Amino acid sequence: MTTRYRHLIDGRWVDAEPAIENINPSDTSDVIGVAPAADAAVVGEAIAAASRAARGWAQSTPEERFLVLDAAGSELRARKDELGRLLAREEGKAVAEATAEVVRASQLLKFFAGEALRVGGEVIPSVRRGLTVEVTREPIGVVGIITPWNFPVAIPTWKIAPALAWGNAVVFKPAENTPAMAFELVDVLQRAGLPAGVLNLVYGKGSIVGAALVESPEVNGISFTGSAPVGRRIVAAAAAATTRVQAEMGGKNPLIVLDDASLPKAVEVAANGAFFSTGQRCTASSRLIVASSVHDEFVERLSRRMSEMRVGNALDPETVIGPVVDAAQLEQDLRYLRIAAEEGGAVTGGERVERATDGYFLSPALVTRTDNGMTVNREEVFGPVASVIRVDGYDEALAVANDTEFGLSAGICTTSLSAARHFVRHSSAGMVMVNAPTAGVDYHVPFGGAKGSSYGPKEQGTYAREFFTRVKTAYIDADG
Numbered sequence: 001m002t003t004r005y006r007h008l009i010d011g012r013w014v015d016a017e018p019a020i021e022n023i024n025p026s027d028t029s030d031v032i033g034v035a036p037a038a039d040a041a042v043v044g045e046a047i048a049a050a051s052r053a054a055r056g057w058a059q060s061t062p063e064e065r066f067l068v069l070d071a072a073g074s075e076l077r078a079r080k081d082e083l084g085r086l087l088a089r090e091e092g093k094a095v096a097e098a099t100a101e102v103v104r105a106s107q108l109l110k111f112f113a114g115e116a117l118r119v120g121g122e123v124i125p126s127v128r129r130g131l132t133v134e135v136t137r138e139p140i141g142v143v144g145i146i147t148p149w150n151f152p153v154a155i156p157t158w159k160i161a162p163a164l165a166w167g168n169a170v171v172f173k174p175a176e177n178t179p180a181m182a183f184e185l186v187d188v189l190q191r192a193g194l195p196a197g198v199l200n201l202v203y204g205k206g207s208i209v210g211a212a213l214v215e216s217p218e219v220n221g222i223s224f225t226g227s228a229p230v231g232r233r234i235v236a237a238a239a240a241a242t243t244r245v246q247a248e249m250g251g252k253n254p255l256i257v258l259d260d261a262s263l264p265k266a267v268e269v270a271a272n273g274a275f276f277s278t279g280q281r282c283t284a285s286s287r288l289i290v291a292s293s294v295h296d297e298f299v300e301r302l303s304r305r306m307s308e309m310r311v312g313n314a315l316d317p318e319t320v321i322g323p324v325v326d327a328a329q330l331e332q333d334l335r336y337l338r339i340a341a342e343e344g345g346a347v348t349g350g351e352r353v354e355r356a357t358d359g360y361f362l363s364p365a366l367v368t369r370t371d372n373g374m375t376v377n378r379e380e381v382f383g384p385v386a387s388v389i390r391v392d393g394y395d396e397a398l399a400v401a402n403d404t405e406f407g408l409s410a411g412i413c414t415t416s417l418s419a420a421r422h423f424v425r426h427s428s429a430g431m432v433m434v435n436a437p438t439a440g441v442d443y444h445v446p447f448g449g450a451k452g453s454s455y456g457p458k459e460q461g462t463y464a465r466e467f468f469t470r471v472k473t474a475y476i477d478a479d480g
């Protein structure tokens with residue numbers, strides 16, 4: 001059955017000419033739905049609706065905001081199997097991971113429901129007699145939210161939930177590849193009791209919808225997750241418009257394996273970090289930096305583990321690695337593997353796999369004999385591709401790990417407490433993992449990177465309020 005998705009503007013579902021097909025990457029004959037593509041005028045209507053609704057929502061009580069987010073979280077959890085299947089069908093990650101993502105979205109909604117109740121401020125004695133200083137937080141107003149396809153419900157939730165919890169109105173533009181989960185999330189929130197116009201959903205192309213959001217003087221903040229080139233353009237355009245912006249972009253995340261690591265554990269950490277979600281995570285471990293003395297055994301064990309990871313239809317419960325998201329991404333993955341081989345790397349895996357249905361199946365790939373200057377170690381591939389860099393010891397490993405324009409997540413496998421602590425302190429990434437995968441993070445603590453990976457305040461946890469609220473400092477002389 002093909003669903004026809006509609007924009008949500010000012011509390012009404014607005015039909016428009018279908019322009020974008022939502023195709024199942026495990027079975028390209030399965031067209032899940034069709035979505036419209038907004039022009040600048042439609043985006044303008046959504047922004048105007050959000051602007052009108054923002055004033056009322058900013059005055060809502062913490063309890064009102066709590067109830068909406070809490071109810072939406074309960075509904076997502078109750079429907080996790082149904083929505084997990086839809087997510088797997090639409091995006092292509094294995095159904096167990098897709099279901100876990102729906103649960104994560106529900107947990108995020110519950111966390112930010114609680115945050116709505118925990119808004120506080122400070123009362124500070126003035127240095128001047130008779131005055132009291134109050135520091136409070138207010139919503140920023142209208143927030144434009146632009147999200148990628150790889151976490152089609154978790155990432156929109158971790159932006160929309162804090163925006164709403166702290167009293168903002170939203171115009172949400174999801175990725176073109178994943179309209180179904182965007183619809184489900186917005187529908188659940190709307191039915192949970194949001195007033196009309198507080199949350200608007202606009203489908204369409206980044207070049208049109210994204211640009212209209214960034215350029216609008218009525219949009220007070222832009223929260224973006226996606227590729228580095230698009231993120232840099234958005235940050236520049238937002239700065240020119242003096243609009244607050246937060247951007248989460250790519251990664252080239254290192255995982256160091258020292259000679260004192262437990263190898264079975266290191267292999268598990270690497271297999272999970274590099275290949276789960278088909279490697280399509282900005283936090284994926286794409287550079288495995290391995291001490292020389294354990295290099296060969298690590299590569300042999302990881303290759304064996306990779307051959308056990310079943311590639312197939314995302315809806316098959318046996319599948320560990322689902323398809324790549326679409327034809328363009330598959331071509332990009334294969335191109336990086338060709339370049340890696342041309343530059344002297346030895347590639348195992350990375351082959352097209354035939355299954356009963358026509359899909360974008362690619363076996364996980366490991367590129368050995370690489371050095372950190374090679375293209376595959378400099379640019380984000382965003383597929384089931386990891387490379388191995390052989391190093392002499394910890395000092396070289398640290399230098400190689402930090403030698404990248406990115407800085408999202410970094411990991412180390414070691415049983416040495418001093419090496420682990422040193423790495424936590426000296427890694428140039430925003431998130432550091434010890435004996436744990438670089439990808440797959442908690443929902444209640446700050447998320448975000450350093451250097452070219454991230455711009456602006458971090459997301460998630462209580463830290464998310466740095467972006468979604470602004471601070472007001474009031475001086476009060478109560479004696480009139």
Ligand code: UN1
Nearest residue numbers: 225281282283439440441
């Ligand atoms: C995770 O690793 O759990 O787009 C989350 C991404 C990241 C989210 C990763 N922003 O892949």
